[in-house]
Amino acid sequence: MATAGAQDGPPGPAGVFHRVADTYDAVGVPWFGPIAAHLVAELDVRPGERVLDVGCGRGAVLTRVAEAVGPEGYALGIDLAPRMVELTARDLADLPHVEVRLGDASAPDLPPRSFDVVAASLVLFFLPDPVAALAAWRDVLVPSGRVGVSTFSGQDPRWRAIDELFFPFLPQAMLDARTSGYNGPFGSGEGVEGLLRSAGLVGVRTVSRTIEATFRDAEHYVEFSRSHGQRAMWDHVPANTLDDLHDEVVRAAGASAGPDGRITFQQDVRYTLGAREG
Numbered sequence: 001m002a003t004a005g006a007q008d009g010p011p012g013p014a015g016v017f018h019r020v021a022d023t024y025d026a027v028g029v030p031w032f033g034p035i036a037a038h039l040v041a042e043l044d045v046r047p048g049e050r051v052l053d054v055g056c057g058r059g060a061v062l063t064r065v066a067e068a069v070g071p072e073g074y075a076l077g078i079d080l081a082p083r084m085v086e087l088t089a090r091d092l093a094d095l096p097h098v099e100v101r102l103g104d105a106s107a108p109d110l111p112p113r114s115f116d117v118v119a120a121s122l123v124l125f126f127l128p129d130p131v132a133a134l135a136a137w138r139d140v141l142v143p144s145g146r147v148g149v150s151t152f153s154g155q156d157p158r159w160r161a162i163d164e165l166f167f168p169f170l171p172q173a174m175l176d177a178r179t180s181g182y183n184g185p186f187g188s189g190e191g192v193e194g195l196l197r198s199a200g201l202v203g204v205r206t207v208s209r210t211i212e213a214t215f216r217d218a219e220h221y222v223e224f225s226r227s228h229g230q231r232a233m234w235d236h237v238p239a240n241t242l243d244d245l246h247d248e249v250v251r252a253a254g255a256s257a258g259p260d261g262r263i264t265f266q267q268d269v270r271y272t273l274g275a276r277e278g
C-alpha cells in the first residue's frame with residue numbers, strides 16, 4: 001500500500017502513519033474531513049487567529065483552519081510522521097499563511113503564548129502521557145486561548161464486531177489506542193474532560209456527533225481499513241492467517257450491505273473543548 005518513499009519511519013504510532021500517508025484519507029470515504037469539520041466549528045476559529053493543529057496528518061483540520069483564519073491569520077500543523085508532513089506541506093504549499101513541520105505532539109517546541117487555538121483530531125489517545133501533552137498545548141496558548149480534541153466514543157456494534165476479529169492478534173498498547181472508546185480515560189466523556197482539567201484547562205465541555213462512513217462494498221471497507229491507522233491491525237496478523245482473516249472481514253462487512261451493495265457504519269465522535277485561564 002505505502003510507496004517506496006514511505007517504508008520506514010519513527011517508532012510507535014507515528015511510524016504506522018508514516019507508512020500509510022500516501023493512502024490516508026484518499027480512498028473515497030469522507031471520514032477524517034467530516035470529523036475535523038465539526039472540531040473546527042466547535043472551536044469557532046475566526047479570521048486572523050493563530051491556530052496550531054497537533055498531529056495534523058494529511059491536513060483534515062489544517063485545510064479547514066487555513067480557510068477559517070484567512071490570509072491575515074496563521075495555521076501551523078505538526079506531525080511526527082515525516083511522510084505526512086511532506087505530503088501535507090506539498091498540498092498546502094500555495095497558502096503562505098500555512099506551515100507544516102515535523103514535531104512531537106507530546107512536546108511541541110514552540111514559544112509560549114503564541115497561539116489562539118490548539119486543535120488535535122484523533123491524536124490524544126496515541127500519546128504516552130495525554131495530560132502532559134495537554135499541559136504543553138496549554139502553555140503555547142494565549143490567556144483565554146481555546147483547545148479542542150476529538151476522540152472516538154460509541155461504535156456501531158457491526159463495526160465493532162469486525163474490529164474484534166483482530167483483537168487476538170493485537171498487543172495491549174494497541175488495544176488501548178484503537179479501542180479507546182472502552183478503556184481508561186478515553187472510555188467516557190468525563191474521562192477525557194478529566195484529562196483536560198488535570199492539565200489546568202478551564203471551561204471544559206463535551207459535544208458529541210455521529211459520523212457515517214459509507215463503503216461501495218466489503219472490499220472497499222478492507223481498502224479503507226488498510227489506508228489509515230487500522231493498517232497496524234492488519235500488520236499484526238501472522239502471514240499464514242492473513243487470507244483467512246481477510247475473508248472473515250469481507251464476510252462480516254458484507255453482511256451489513258444494503259440492497260445497492262453499499263455498507264454504512266456509524267461512529268460516535270466526542271469533541272472535548274476547554275480553554276487556558278484568562
Ligand SMILES: C[S@@+](CC[C@H](N)C(=O)[O-])C[C@H]1O[C@@H](n2cnc3c(N)ncnc32)[C@H](O)[C@@H]1O
Binds near residue numbers: 036
Ligand atoms: C488518526 S491520525 C489523525 C490525523 C489528522 N489529525 C486527521 O484528523 O486526519 C493521527 C496522527 O497523529 C500523528 N501522531 C501520532 N503520534 C504523534 C506524536 N507524538 N506527535 C505528533 N504527531 C503524532 C500521526 O502521525 C497521525 O498523523
